[in-house]
Amino acid sequence: MATTPSWLDDAFKSAMEDFKKSLKNPSLYDFSKINSPDDVMREAAKIENEQRKTKTLRGLRRIEPLINGLKEYAAVIEVFVQAQPEIMSLIWGPLKFILQASSAVITAFDKVVKVIADLGTTLPSFKIYAQLFESNHYIRRALCLFYADILDFYAVLLNFLVNRRLNVFIESLWPNIRSSIANIQENMEHHKAIMTANVTLEEIIRAEKARKSTLEEYAHSQAFRESQTFSVIRNELNPHNYDTELADILRRSSVTSGDWLDHETNYKKWRDPTDHDVRCLWLHGIPGSGKTFLAGNLIQGMQHFNQRVLFVFLSHDDQSAGDTIKVLHSLIFQLLEYDVTFRPTLLKASESNYRKLKSDCSFVLDLLCTILNNTGASYLILDGLDELNEVSWKHLLSNALQIIEKCQETKLLISSREEREISLRLESKSIPLRVNSKNHQDIHSFVHLECEDIIDEKKRSRADEEICTRIREAIDMIAENSEGKHQGTLSDIESQMKNLPDGLDQAYGRLLDRIKIELPQGLRNVVRTILQWIACAQRPLREEEILQLLALEPGKPDFTKGPKEYRDIFQVCGPVIETRGDHVRFVHFSAKE
Structure with missing residues (x-):
């Protein structure tokens, strides 16, 4: 038996590692116990018997060219590469799994058997080149190119067949699968030409790199085309991203x-x-x-x-x-x-x-x-x-x-x-x-964060620790009443503690009462206009638009006070409104109600 150069052994190991990395879910497969074409043929016979029972016989003789081609290939590498069992198991194991998985869906099985038959006609007759392999160590490297091609073919089909609802997705996914396989077949044709040429090791190594580059470029271009089409559809439908x-x-x-x-x-x-x-x-x-x-x-x-x-x-x-x-x-x-x-x-x-x-x-x-x-x-x-x-x-x-x-x-x-x-x-x-x-703890945490803001403000006004402690004790009551931020003196806080609003109606009512009492009539009219526009507008308004609206007077042909007013609408309206993004909104939609 011929001695295998270490670089050739490394090439086969590298191909095996690349194959395993390319599988979407490698844990699904155990190829180690499938070492001969007999295992594959037994699986094919089993599938034929099942199909005969269900009257869906699909003519599995179409896979024989690939089986025969792989037999020749396996025989050659056993002689010239001293193939380890793991190398041989990856020649036959994936093929058995492919037949097994695809047989569950007739439409998928037909397509898979057809590409297997096509690949069988692409493989060269390896026994013809046996003398060439014997006389040229470097040409043996081409055997590894075919090994990688075969594993590329298996990986494409295994990753396709792993889809759990294959019967639903087959028609949409298959065109890309068939195109990927065609690319692999082109690589095989190129590698057949290498075997008949008087090539050097360097040229074969370049072919290996070209094979990987071709597959990567194809995958990249296919992904790019899909991404472009996907982007076009997304732009046309304009789905909201939250x-x-x-x-x-x-x-x-x-x-x-x-x-x-x-x-x-x-x-x-x-x-x-x-x-x-x-x-x-x-x-x-x-x-x-x-x-x-x-x-x-x-x-x-x-x-x-x-x-x-x-x-x-x-x-x-x-x-x-x-x-x-x-x-x-x-x-x-x-x-x-x-x-x-x-x-x-x-x-x-x-x-x-x-x-x-x-x-x-x-x-x-x-x-x-x-x-x-x-x-x-x-x-x-x-x-x-x-x-x-x-x-x-x-x-x-x-x-x-x-x-x-x-x-x-x-x-x-x-x-x-x-x-x-x-x-x-x-x-x-x-x-x-x-x-x-259930949200008492959430409210408690929120109130205490607000409490620390109030205390920091009081400390800047030279409040001592006793006052800060009394504030904390007073604000502890807020969590029990589900209320938030209160500011003012300690007396103000304690007074508000005793008179918290009962529900949202009272809370909003107090805000509006404060506007009525504290603001002069002119500002009250401004606030009323702002709130009416925010409540009734068909779309959210920007602050700039609200300021322009304030410059309008009903019945006038044009702006009466200039293109817009300059005022702080948030100061006059209080905590009833807020800005989200570029738009002015009610702080909560219950305020609008």
Whole structure:
């Protein structure tokens, strides 16, 4: 038996390592016990018998050219390379797994058998070159090129067949698979030419590098084309990305909300992907109880643990964004950011049914469910359902519930106020968790952060430690009454402690009473105008636009005081309004109500 140069042995080992690294889920396979073509033929015979029973016989003789070609190849490397069992097992093992996996789906099996037959005609007759291998050590290196080509072919098919719902995705994924295999066949043709030429070792090494470069360039160009088409579709559909809203919520959240959830049995079941008893949670509570901050912190925590979470923050200021089809578009694109493998499914849907993809809610829902059913455990969070108008939230909720009915590994969390209509639709389909009966610690933490700000201010005014202690004791009462920031003297704080508002109506009422009492008539009119415009505008207004509106007087043909007024609208309106992004909004949509 010929002696194997160390560089040749290293080349085969390198090809094996590259193959194993290229597999999406290598733990699924054990090729070590499959060392001969007999193992493959027994599997083929078994598949034929099963197909004969179900009357789906597919003509497995088409794979014989590849089997015969691999037999010749195996015989050659046994002589000239002193092949180890692991090298031989990768010639036959993957092929058996490919036949086994593809036989479960007839359409996939037909396509796989056809490309196997094609590859069989591409392989050279290795026994013809046996004398050449014997006389030229360097030409033996070409054997490793074919070994790498064969493993490239196996890797493409194994990674394709690992999809759990192959019958659903085959038509959208197969064109790329077939194109990748064609690229591998081109490499094989080039490597056949190398064997018949009087090449040096350096030229063969260059061919190895060219093979890798060709595959990498093809993968890069294919990914680039898909990315370009994906971007075009995204620009046309313009799905809303809620990352900005999430970042804003987390920025404005003074404390990490929701630690109490970790002690809730039903929440722990919902969070556990292996538990299927609790699949829909409903977080509800009074306005201002921190539901949105809770949802934001929950999403951040799930992202930290690499859980697939899709989320939507709904707002009364942007009713159009709550349209069901826009929400579904957002969820699809969020999902495809997690796993680009299924982007061809979207591309195919766009090519064949663009109008439905753009406007047919049922079509888009089915597409989302198709992808979800192949991606494993996923979580969907809808915050602020009650902020939509009744028609919109009912339609959106109906579709969200359909998602968890059709997708058994998807779970849903809805956050809203406890409105009767929502309650009626969710009472038999969700587990309710009332936020404002559980969030005492969150409020306590928030109030104490605010307390330290007040104390720092008093210390700058030379308050001694006794006064600071009395302030802390007084502010401790705030947490019990679920209120926030109070400023003034110690007497002011203690006075406010005894007279906290009872509910949001009283809280907003006091703010408006303060405006009526403390502001002169002219400023009261300004405040009334500002609040009316914010409440009634069809879209959120920028501060610049509000200042221009203040310069208008009904009945006048033009600006009466200049193009805009110059004043601090936040100072005159108090804490009823705030800025989010570039827009002026009510501090909470309950203020508008």
